[in-house]
Amino acid sequence: LVTMGANPDRMRSEAAFAMLCGVAPLPASSGRTHRYRLNRGGDRQANAALYRVVLSRLRWDARTRAYVERRTKEGKSKKEIIRCLKRYVARELYAILTTLREPNDLPVIT
DSSP states (O other): OTTTOSOGGGOOSHHHHHHHHTOOEEEOOBTTBOOEEEOSOSOHHHHHHHHHHHHHHHHHOHHHHHHHHHHHHTTOOHHHHHHHHHHHHHHHHHHHHHHOOSGGGSOOOO
């Protein structure tokens, strides 16, 4: 929430939000190897928060565990899988934050 600020309209797209959080994939290919790495820039606190969300999902969310199992069978490393999951979480957060228009519209967690 702090990363996006009081003006969520300044983020033009989900990709811009991901770049701001430092979870946008950057090409890191060499020769015949095609792979991506996380952006080292952006808001490091937002990146760390997304990492914590991914770790808790890995522990408790059945859908995330199934995703990890599927991607592991595809040959992805755990580091690559966490990178993808951080991007998915950023995508979900962007959708939530852009639908909220007023500061008082934030969901109440009880």
